[in-house]
Amino acid sequence: MGKILSGKFFDRPTLTVAEDILGTFLIRKIGRKKIEGMITEVEAYIGPEDKASHASRGKTKRTEVMFGKPGHWYVYMIYGMYYCINIVTEKEDYPAAILIRACDQVKGPGRVCKYFKINGSTWLTINKKPADKKTGLWIEDRGIKIKPARILRGKRIGVDYAGRWKDKKWRFYLR
C-alpha cells in the first residue's frame, strides 16, 4: 500500500524527521488484523546533553537502543502503568529518538500504545527491534503531503525538570 520507512529515512537530523513523520501512518499487524493511524503529534529527544532525554545519563540497558541504529523501536514503561513508543533516529552512537504522542483521534503517548496493543505482554517483541513487517509494527508513507502551515511547534510535555532543555520547541503537531 504505502512505502515502508526504513533506517535511511530515520538517519537524518531528528527535527527534520520529526516534521516529515507527521502525516505518515503507524501500522500494527497482529495475526491477520491491522491497526492503523496517521501520526499527528511527536516529540524529539536529541543527543547526550538533552536533560529531558533518557539518554542524558548515558548508555544503560534500557537506553542503549537510543544509541543504536536508526529505525528501531524504543519502548518503555512509565509510572508503572503506561507504555510509550519512540523511533530511533540519527547515526549509531548518537542517542536520539522521536516519541509518538498522538495518532488521529488517539491523543497522548500512553493511549497510543494502548490503542496499538503495546502492553506488558507485547512490548518485548517490539522494543529494540527494527520498524518493519517482521516486527509487526512499522511506519508507512502513503503520500499524504502536510502543508508547512499545518504544522505547529511547541515545548515538550512533562519535562519541567530538564533545566534549559525544557524550553526547546521540539514538539510538532498538526493543527
Add this chain to the structure above:
DNA sequence: AGATTGATCCAT
C-alpha cells in the same frame, strides 16, 4: 489537585 503503579537507576 491527588492517586495510581512498577521498572529503572544510582547512592548508600
Add this chain to the structure above:
DNA sequence: TGGATCAATCTG
C-alpha cells in the same frame, strides 16, 4: 539493596 524518580492518565 533501598528509595527517589518518572517523556502519563484518570478521577474528582
